[in-house]
Amino acid sequence: MAALSLKGSNGRVALGRELGRGGEGSVFEVAGHPDLVAKVYHSAPSSEKAEKLRVMTRLAKPNLLALTAWPVDVLQGHDGSVHGLLMPKVDGYKDIHALYGPKSRRTEFPEANWRHLIRAATNVARVFAVLHESDCIIGDVNHGGIRVRSDMTVKLIDCDSFQVRADGRTYFCEVGVENFTPPELQGRPFKGLMRTANHDNFGLAVLVFYLLMVGRHPFAGRYGGRGEMPIEKAITEHRYAYGRNARSLLMEPPPFTPAALAAGSDIADLWERAFSQQAPHSGSRPAAREWVARLQTLESSAARCAQHPGHYFVASVGSCPWCAIESSSGTLLFLAPMGTILPDSQFNLAVVWSRISQIPVPGAVPEIVLPTATPSPQARALQSARRGRKMWRIAVIVAGLIASGVVPDLTVLWLLVALGFWIAIGSWAEATDEIAVFRRKRQELGNALSQLETRLRSETGPEGFAHRLKQLETARAELVNLPAVRDRQMKALISERDRHARRRFLERYEIEKAKIPGIGPAKRAMLESYNIETAADIVQSAVLNVPGFGPALFRRLDDWKRSVEARFKFDPNSAVDPRDIHELERKLTQQRVQLERALLQGAQELQRVHQELKHRRDQLIRAAEPIAAAYAQADADFRHLED
Amino acid sequence: MTTDLEQVPFVATGFIDNPENRCPCVLVLDTSGSMQGRPIEELNEGLAQFKRELLTDEMAAKRVEVGIVGFGPVQILHSFTTPDAFVPPTLVASGDTPMGAAITQAISMVEQRKSECRQFGIAYYRPWIFLITDGAPTDAWQEAAASLRQGQKEKKFQFFAVGVQGANMDILKQIAGPERSPLMLKGLQFRELFSWLSNSLSAKSRSQVGNEEVAVENPASPTGWATV
Structure with missing residues (x-):
């Protein structure tokens, strides 16, 4: 291409x-x-x-x-x-799903709390309003077409699919994503289909839901009926899982999710309207402007939770819904803030570094401890039954042998021998079968346990933390070293006055204004589009990179450059060009700001890694406990039987 | 809503962390003795690439879940995980080819994952079962084939079969049934295969309707990795 x-x-x-x-x-x-x-x-x-x-x-x-x-x-x-x-x-924008998904939010938008999500939702509604008022329909509303920046402002991309109108003609949007498509359009071909603002407003309501309800889709719920209930089917059948009529539609919100009322009754009402059975026909879904107004009110009423500084919720709902979910499920929906990033002039390395060094370094991956276990009554019972059968088997065989000596009748002898075999084989098969059950159980639990151990090692190793800490140490060392770097580069500037002055001189001669044989306006424009503008830019590799420029044309440019350069004379008593000093200072400042920012953000990042690691370890260890206990039991039983 | 006394199964935390729709795909991989040498090496390399490519699509990285069943002997080598937590196992070739039991295992894995999703109100796309083999089953496969046919008819999952040089394509055809013919891998183009699979799963997890251009290319085209 x-x-x-x-x-x-x-x-x-x-x-x-x-x-x-x-x-x-x-x-x-x-x-x-x-x-x-x-x-x-x-x-x-x-x-x-x-x-x-x-x-x-x-x-x-x-x-x-x-x-x-x-x-x-x-x-x-x-x-x-x-x-x-x-x-x-x-x-500088990211897909909006990176903001509403709890896991990606922790890494991509670590500072975002629920108020940020409301603000992003408001900004999304604002874009919809502007587009609708310009007689433009988005049509293909989806999670990848809306991008958001860390300040929660949003932009829409993929505009070439929008439905637009001009000179009485409509240009259609011929695509769509099922999860954002309203019920009246589900399953219909989009080609030549007139989309309306009411259709878009379904997608808007879904987006607001995703944002405010920590990544959940309004139509993904627990379905009590028979068969499967994919989202597109639920949308078609108006089975809004968080709705007031959800129960009569056999729907129930998934566990560990907030109720729709957590967003306040105003917003919950808007969702009811957007997802109602009447909405497709009456065109009555809440319009973008209505969302903007209600979301603004919601944001101003959200207050900080007394228990967790990263939680915001509306006081009218009673208790903090995020605390309830986090404490019952053991996951992190929002991170605790590390404090706001200070303006550059107030940066204090000592303070930031002490903050970093206060974050506890995670130790080695915790071991899953196996509790001691004694053989269960079932295993003991089986073992003694086996012993009993073994004795019985020997007794039968011995009896048979004795009988063969005592009773010369061959029929009786064979009967006895057959009986002995029958009992021996039968009891042997039975016992092996019962032991196999124990063996399998032990093996299955062992597999489950080793899978958890692998996860513990691969997901909660201390390496990630150590690696980040190391990066921060490097950044700190570089920051401390900056004055020395400045010193060195100033000295270099003084010794390289000649080269710099030459470059400045060459930069004054623009190709645009020069008369160079063979280089017409078209060629000049071409050079310009590759940022080759002055005599200083004429470097072989750069010129040959421009389409249409070969060695011959380069030679002409180079000849011209040499003729210009011949006029340059260096004054050994001249001072360093102030612009060079300015440039050096600018670069150093930029470097300093970058390092300071990296340290501030790194401190926050490290805190997040610490919190997540601790959480994940606790989770996995908690999950492993019952399995470890069951395994220890199964192992004790099996060993007992093997004796 | 949840009460304090409701049990919290471990699987729930993954769904709260990432409530996106799931797109499960179980790879049923032949690790029998005949795969020894280059075939198994290329397959391992293909798996590593599979992970890398899935991670380049941010949405696929949240939605696609990979599980692996190896056969020779049948074992779950990886339970369902999203690409970020997917650690491609290093496969070792040994043993015979109990394909029937492996397919049965894959079907039950898929059904279990779907029921977990339903329980936690997580939407999912129709799962894929993707079989790769270079031999013929050494166990009774007829029952597994019947379950495959039944499951496909009821739209419970989709089944794909790929034969590597040496595979018994006649039996594979009978196992795959009338829904979709098995494909024959060209040479050892596992990397191309997994690149195609990653693209297909990405497109599927985007679930865009009406744009034929994102439809996945035909693997049996002259430049593709397979022949029919």
Whole structure:
């Protein structure tokens, strides 16, 4: 794809690094435009889609561009066919599911508490409102199309699938994700289907639910009827698991989840309306603006829990729902905050480091302890029965032998021998069968136990913690060493005055303004798009990297560079260029800020790792206890029987 | 809601931590003696790559669950886990080929996982049972084949069979039944196979409707890893 020659409305577009690859196309950097990215389709879109993209670029307005990756230009091949589009780069954002899933939240958004989730939900509703008011329907609402930043502002991507309207014509959205599709559209083909704001508002209600209800889907519940109840079926049949009528629909919320009322009765009402049986027909699902208003009220009423500084909840629900779930299930929904990140000027290495060193270092992986056990009454009973049978067997055989000596009648003898074998084999088979049951039990429990041991070792080893601590130690050492680095680099600047001055001199000569034979406006534009702008940028490897530039053209550029350079004279008494000093200081400051931030965030991260590790160990050990006890018993029984 | 006295099974914590829909896939792998040498090495390498590729899709990393049943002898080598906690086992080839018992084990694993999901209100996609073998069953497989057919008809799971050089494709065809013909692996292209499997599971766990372009490529195409 990158080999394709593409042009936008302002001439050729040079693609840079590939940033990502999806089912439909790939996304690339755009040379010379760090704020844009290019999406190039794997195969050229239909003429209808091409027309839609053109229309969308005309509709691009500042309010849409601020909230979405809206197409700003189409990319055409040499024959004028559309192959892709240009759109604003959405940098520093993560998929919204990384925020609402408890496990990913702990690593991706460690500081986010329930108020953050409400804020993100409000911002999602705001984007929906702006789009709907611009006569634009999202259609394919889903967890990957909405991205969120650590300040909880959100942006929508994949805009080329939106349903848009222009000049009396509608361009449809032909895709959708089942979990966000309203009941009236479930199972229907999306091609040529007119989507409405009421359809979008179902997806919005689901998204708000995911965020406020710690990653749960409103239609994923425990189903009391026969057969399976996948989400799309539950949606079609209006079986909202947290609804007021859930019981009559044979649905029940899953265990260890908050009730819908945990989000306050206002929000619970909105969900009831969005998921009701009437909603598809009356078009009465709560609109985005209504969500914004109610969510704002909810956020302002959320208060901190007295027991846990990371928990926020609405006082009207009584007790903290997160405490209830965390203490009954033994998982962490929200992390306790480490304190806010200080502004740079207040950074105090000693304080931060003491905070880091206070976090306890986890020891070796705990051992699963086997309790002592004595053989059970069943095993004892079986063993003595076996002994009894063994004696009986010997007795029968001995009796048979004696009988054969005493009674010469062969018939009686054979009868006795057969009887002896019958008893011997029968009791042997019976006993082996019973022992096998014990052996199997011991083996099964042993397997379960060793699986837990493996998990303990692989999931709760101290290495991750040690590795992070080591990284922090390195960062600290680097920070302490920064003044020495500055000293060294200043000395280097003084000794390299000549080279720096030469570069400054060359930078003053722009290729744009020079007359170089063979380098016309098109070639100049090409060079520029590869950031080759002045005589200083003319370096063989860089020039040869530009499409269309070979050794011959490079020589012409190089000749020109040499002619410029010939005019440069170095004054050995000159001072170091203040711009070089400024640049050095800027770099050092940047480095310092980065290290300080790494230490602050690292402290928080380490605290999280510590909390999680401890939790996980407790969990696994707790899970192992009953199995270890059962194994010890099974082992004692088996050994007893083996004797 | 939960009362303090309700029992908390260990499996629950995984579901609270990550309540996303689950997409279980159990690999039923032939580890019998005939796999010794390069085949088992390539298979091991394929498994490691499988994990790496699943982790590149953030959603698949939360939704796909991998389990492994090895046969020769039949044993659960890995219970269902999401890719982040998946530790690809190093398979060792030995023993005979009790394929029937391995399939039965896989079916019961899938059913158990589904019932755990139902109990905890976690949605799931139809599980996949993915068999790879280079031989012919050394046990009675007819009953397992019947369970496979029944289960597929009732949409309980989907079954895929892949034969490696030396596999008895006639029996494999009878085991797979009319739903889906078994595929023959080209050479030892395990890496290509697992790359395809990872892509397929990613696409499945996205459950997007209406976009044919994300439909997974045909493994039996000239550039694919299999022949029919």
